[in-house]
Amino acid sequence: MGFLHTWLPYILAGIAVGGQYALIAIGYTMVYGILRLINFAHGDVFMWSGLIMVYMITVLPLWLSVILVILFAIVLGTTIEKVAYRPLRSAPRMSIMISAIGVSYLLQNFALYITGGLTKTYPAINWLQKTVTIGSATTKMVTLITPILTIVLVVMLVMLIKHTKIGMAMRAVSRDFETSSLMGIDINRVITVTFVIGCALAAIGSILYFSNYTGINPMSGAMPGLKAFVAAVFGGIGSVPGAVVGAFVIGICENLIKGAGWTTFSDAFTFVLLIIILMVKPTGLFGEKNIDKV
Amino acid sequence: METRLNKKTRAALSVIAIALFVILVFLGDKYISAGSTWKMLITVIEKGSIFALVAASMNLLNGFTGLFSLGQAGFMLIGAYSYAIFTIPGKSHDAVYQYFDGGLIKWSIVEILEGKMGIFGHYLGMFIPMLFAGLFVALIAFLIGIPVLRLKSDYLAIATLGFAEIIRAFFQWNTLGPVTNGSNVLRKYTTYNNAIFPVIVAGISIAIILLLINSTYGRAFKAIRDDEIAAEAMGINLFKHKELSFVISSFFAGISGALLAMFQTTINATPFNTVMTYEILLIVVIGGIGSITGSVIGAFLFTAASEWWLRGLDAGKWLGIQSSLMRPGFRKVVFAVLIMLIVLFYAQGIMGTKEFSWDGFIGWWKKLPAAIKGWPQKRKAAAAAKKEARAVKAAAKARAKEAKQDSEMKKASGAALFTPLPMTDHVVVFDKEGK
Numbered sequence: 255m256g257f258l259h260t261w262l263p264y265i266l267a268g269i270a271v272g273g274q275y276a277l278i279a280i281g282y283t284m285v286y287g288i289l290r291l292i293n294f295a296h297g298d299v300f301m302w303s304g305l306i307m308v309y310m311i312t313v314l315p316l317w318l319s320v321i322l323v324i325l326f327a328i329v330l331g332t333t334i335e336k337v338a339y340r341p342l343r344s345a346p347r348m349s350i351m352i353s354a355i356g357v358s359y360l361l362q363n364f365a366l367y368i369t370g371g372l373t374k375t376y377p378a379i380n381w382l383q384k385t386v387t388i389g390s391a392t393t394k395m396v397t398l399i400t401p402i403l404t405i406v407l408v409v410m411l412v413m414l415i416k417h418t419k420i421g422m423a424m425r426a427v428s429r430d431f432e433t434s435s436l437m438g439i440d441i442n443r444v445i446t447v448t449f450v451i452g453c454a455l456a457a458i459g460s461i462l463y464f465s466n467y468t469g470i471n472p473m474s475g476a477m478p479g480l481k482a483f484v485a486a487v488f489g490g491i492g493s494v495p496g497a498v499v500g501a502f503v504i505g506i507c508e509n510l511i512k513g514a515g516w517t518t519f520s521d522a523f524t525f526v527l528l529i530i531i532l533m534v535k536p537t538g539l540f541g542e543k544n545i546d547k548v
Numbered sequence: 549m550e551t552r553l554n555k556k557t558r559a560a561l562s563v564i565a566i567a568l569f570v571i572l573v574f575l576g577d578k579y580i581s582a583g584s585t586w587k588m589l590i591t592v593i594e595k596g597s598i599f600a601l602v603a604a605s606m607n608l609l610n611g612f613t614g615l616f617s618l619g620q621a622g623f624m625l626i627g628a629y630s631y632a633i634f635t636i637p638g639k640s641h642d643a644v645y646q647y648f649d650g651g652l653i654k655w656s657i658v659e660i661l662e663g664k665m666g667i668f669g670h671y672l673g674m675f676i677p678m679l680f681a682g683l684f685v686a687l688i689a690f691l692i693g694i695p696v697l698r699l700k701s702d703y704l705a706i707a708t709l710g711f712a713e714i715i716r717a718f719f720q721w722n723t724l725g726p727v728t729n730g731s732n733v734l735r736k737y738t739t740y741n742n743a744i745f746p747v748i749v750a751g752i753s754i755a756i757i758l759l760l761i762n763s764t765y766g767r768a769f770k771a772i773r774d775d776e777i778a779a780e781a782m783g784i785n786l787f788k789h790k791e792l793s794f795v796i797s798s799f800f801a802g803i804s805g806a807l808l809a810m811f812q813t814t815i816n817a818t819p820f821n822t823v824m825t826y827e828i829l830l831i832v833v834i835g836g837i838g839s840i841t842g843s844v845i846g847a848f849l850f851t852a853a854s855e856w857w858l859r860g861l862d863a864g865k866w867l868g869i870q871s872s873l874m875r876p877g878f879r880k881v882v883f884a885v886l887i888m889l890i891v892l893f894y895a896q897g898i899m900g901t902k903e904f905s906w907d908g909f910i911g912w913w914k915k916l917p918a919a920i921k922g923w924p925q926k927r928k929a930a931a932a933a934k935k936e937a938r939a940v941k942a943a944a945k946a947r948a949k950e951a952k953q954d955s956e957m958k959k960a961s962g963a964a965l966f967t968p969l970p971m972t973d974h975v976v977v978f979d980k981e982g983k
Contacts, residue, residue, distance in 0.1 A: 290702075291702075292702050292705070292706060337892075338888070338891075338892065341892060342892070342895075345895070347701060347702070348610075348616055348701070348837075349891075349895055351616065351702060351705065352829065352830075352833055352891055353888075353891050353892065355826050355829060355830070356830065356884070356887055356888045356891045357888065358826070359823070359826050359827075359830065359884050359887065360881070360884035360885060360887075360888055362823065363877070363880040363881050363883070363884040364881050364884070366877045366880060366881075367875075367876075367877030367878055367880065367881045368877075370875075370876065370877065371876075371877065473821075473823075476821075476822060476823075480706075480709070480710075480713075480822075483706060484706075484710070487703075487706070518717050518720060518721045518722070519717055519721070521713060521717060522713060522714040522717040522718070524710070525707070525709075525710025525711065525713055525714050526710075526714065528706065528707060528710050529695060529696070529707055529710065529711075532699055532703055532707060533695055533698075536703075
């Protein structure tokens with residue numbers, strides 16, 4: 255019991271952060287599954303959803319802002335896909351990746367310009383900020399809501415992928431791009447839907463994430479983005495449940511490391527994990543065997 | 549090309565051009581007063597040559613060996629710190645390492661050698677830590693390379709990016725404070741006093757990279773880039789050559805890190821983040837992936853644009869245009885948009901995969917007047933071609949629409965059931981791993 259008593263706050267925080275990473279990681283894993291592209295701009299879409307919320311809440315009621323933020327993220331994500339990735343679809347993979355890096359650079363610099371480089375305070379959503387006590391730990395409501403919401407959304411997403419027509423198309427496209435286009439699947443539509451889902455989840459993730467951290471600046475999307483990508487790799491890229499499990503593992507481990515007093519290395523840990531997983535089991539926990547990665 | 553210059557003439561031209569450039573930079577830095585606009589040019593040359601070196605080193609990896617590595621900023625960081633730590637004069641240690649009891653190392657190589665050999669020792673004392681910085685980075689890269697270079701394309705990219713972040717965390721770690729000063733800045737270390745120093749060091753390093761690329765090793769690197777399996781079949785040891793390219797590239801990234809430390813006069817681990825790596829990558833892309841000349845030109849353009857030409861965008865007035873949109877940060881937005889345009893519409897960059905040669909330069913110079921004269925015609929031709937392409941596309945779209953309507957009509961009338969299957973006049977070969 256003594257162990258749990260000391261570590262419970264960290265574990266709870268870890269689960270919360272893990273859920274938030276999971277919501278971002280889904281966007282990475284689905285896009286990678288279909289386009290074989292690390293969407294470096296995804297973390298910045300996440301950051302931008304946070305920024306838009308900051309500006310939106312000053313003039314609009316909460317419920318409307320939340321909806322508009324999600325819509326904004328969807329529009330931003332699909333626009334990026336249309337402008338920066340679609341023209342390069344037949345180009346070498348390196349060019350698309352460079353384009354993704356370019357978009358990320360643009361989004362960060364634009365955020366820098368809009369905010370003037372200052373850290374903005376994320377609006378406090380009273381309901382999410384309420385304190386609750388579980389055992390030895392006192393925490394915010396958001397810590398409890400996040401994992402539940404994440405799991406509900408992921409179950410819905412998995413149902414969508416397994417049981418609907420568009421889900422079947424997604425699975426087909428991620429299995430074999432060319433063949434599925436020959437079978438009459440509208441590839442561009444599938445990719446757009448993928449970006450819509452990924453960005454909407456990232457926007458929901460941003461609301462939960464920034465409610466927990468309060469401060470937001472142009473660089474605050476980069477690190478969660480990279481971590482979510484590592485989570486996706488850890489779980490097996492292309493697999494949605496894998497990404498979620500990976501995100502929870504990373505979130506919890508990171509907070510345990512912080513609890514042990516190694517805060518400097520909590521970010522570095524993620525990459526150590528990435529390198530270990532790529533060495534030991536390159537397909538990840540739930541990855542398919544036949545993907546040529548390493 | 550009708551006339552080709554012989555080897556001697558080419559060498560002579562190169563020597564003259566380089567000597568002229570070095571002398572101009574030296575005199576420029578010495579005699580231009582600090583306030584003038586032309587001083588900016590010297591600063592751009594200083595910083596540009598440092599970034600030219602790191603861009604060339606990244607190009608060696610990305611463009612010539614086909615290894616998409618994003619660890620350059622991390623290696624620069626190690627280089628910058630390894631240089632700075634050993635050149636802080638003993639008497640400044642208490643001030644610099646104020647939170648760590650004056651640090652662990654109480655001496656500097658510069659002072660020791662200067663005491664023994666005078667001014668020559670001073671420069672030797674700068675040169676040795678710089679070389680050490682390169683070698684130390686090379687050692688770290690060697691160790692990182694063993695696991696990482698087994699990965700391919702984007703996994704390699706993300707793993708090297710990860711290592712760069714780990715390195716950054718390590719240098720900010722408080723426990724290492726007596727050496728690295730933790731998360732505080734390092735300052736008061738020895739720096740150069742004329743802009744020719746970085747120009748010469750970067751120039752020599754880039755020359756070495758060029759020699760390497762034109763050697764048998766360079767050809768092996770290119771073979772790996774073009775086709776790994778074929779390269780292996782030709783007897784090239786993949787891992788050995790990848791490791792070699794990675795280590796050499798990192799060595800030069802380390803040197804450029806040391807130069808950057810000297811240029812900035814203070815260093816801190818925070819700015820050596822992913823954005824810095826992205827900027828170096830974008831320089832390589834602007835110049836052309838696979839062209840060292842391109843990287844050098846790209847580095848100078850990038851630095852000039854961000855430090856000099858676009859400055860006005862931040863200050864509110866640029867080329868006589870005044871706008872309330874122009875406030876701090878606007879420069880970077882414009883810059884990022886420009887880069888995106890280059891990435892999307894001009895993917896081969898300025899030089900593509902071509903390198904500078906005197907023959908090519910003279911040919912280009914001769915053709916320039918004609919090209920300028922012919923430009924309006926060329927543009928007209930391009931516009932016409934575009935119009936034609938658009939018309940063809942529109943016609944195809946109309947046909948497709950018609951066909952769709954037709955088939956829908958047939959379907960509605962049940963005729964589709966009896967339509968014979970179309971004859972296939974081509975064979976589709978499936979490429980299973982087509983990605």
